[in-house]
Amino acid sequence: MQKKNTKLGLNNSNPAIERVNWSVRNVQAFQTTRHHPNITNKNLFDIQSSYGNFNLGLHVNDDEQQVNHNRCYIEQYLLQGKKIQWLNQVHGNDVAFIEQVSSEPLTADACITENKDIALAIMTADCLPILLASHNGEKIAAIHGGWRSLAANIIEITIKKMALNTTDIQVWLGPCIGDSAFEVGSEVKAAFVNINPQYSSAFKIKNHDKYLASLHTLAKIQLMNLGVTAIYSLAECSYSLPQKYYSYRRRSVTGRMASIIAHMP
Template sequence: MFCVRIQNLTQQTIIYNRLYNVEWPVHNVLAFTTTRLHPQKETLSPNHSYSSVYDQFNVGTHVGDNLERVNRNRHSLLAYLPKKTNIQWLEQVHGNKVVTIESHSITPLVADAIITRQKNIALAVMTADCLPILLTAVDGSEIAAIHGGWKPLAKNIITNTVNDMQTANENIIAWLGPCIGEYAFEVGEEVKCAFESQSEKFTSAFSVTREQLTLPKPADNGKYLANLAMIAKIQLNALGIHQVKHLNHCTYADEQQYFSYRRDTITGRMVSIICRQ
């Protein structure tokens, strides 16, 4: 599941991960997140220039890419999952709807979070700056996947998901994947207010931009830098979920490995997948 290239030990060590494996303290749950690099192709050089905004491993069918190529990419993910496992895709709408499934649907389900207690169903959420959130019960009996954009987070998608799970909150483990970083995600004051109206705790997840730091005080209706991962952690902790892991990679900053909607507008999508074994 990993493609690794290591230079001479006297030089800088370079590691290219095509799929980042999620390390759970749970033996019967498998999870990983993709990058924009194809897991079955040669490693790219550090100065590689992409010939297409969708190179190499886009899994989004709604972004203007060639559908035949996208479907090949999606199918190739099955090689990393248990046999007879199907991937359940979502039509993500930046809302707070959660679905619980007992069987696989060929048609993508309209929702931004999904739960299952069944084996042979892999739950998938696509991102290109938003925060992928994967949940598992400590005994591996239940799993969930959440599309953590700022709008779903503000609409309490995490709370809705956890409330629909059968597992006690303290027995849930959370994993936060790559997303736009705290120094790149500029938002308007309305985003900051949407969270602060719920709790003062969210104030720590926002900071003024570099431009505002030069002013005597932040300008009215100014811009702020938002920390998506911190927002999610605050919400998870408030629910009694304290086992939280985070792959702290900025999708905006790392063009070699990640698609980024904020950086490129027209771009592909990564996917984070979780399944019971």
């Protein structure tokens, strides 16, 4: 099958929110940036701040009240009353099927729901956010795609739990650390290539034991091998765009963006 790989059109009227413009019916999806929704000038933020203006991660020692305020903004103004299920992401391959929202974050690195009152969120600051939906929008899912989770087949596990024909799934791969910045050791390359030699195309040699890796390429190989061809991507580099994105590798004390998917109200 021929791969579909289209850069998504995004609505940039609000510097804090970029909406995913894909062809899934009855689904809304978007990503956040480090800009605050109430700051109209994209340059008006403190790049030296550890957490910027719109951090959504409660686990990074930012002011809890401010983070909760940021999360409430999304729920109240973007999702029209829907509740967001947040995760305690641990770079594993556990997938949670969400039937009702838990007030406490669930320990998992992916989640699925059919409940139209629930939105799913993935937090990132270099890892790859992956959003999935059936063509009719009845089932939606979100994956935290760090390299460890990808090596542990989290995409395949999630898709199997969605219980859909893979030709009925559309996928969005969001911004993450790019292949010009994501330096890894030979052990990371080996973790993938020992599973499938195809993964070698995701690694470029930097020196004798260091490589530059592409999370987008790793995810696309997995998706294509599973039979998913409707793949959309926004391959912006979180490390290389400090005015727009948080990056853990650029600065270990930092905030988190969120990629969120929900059924349409």
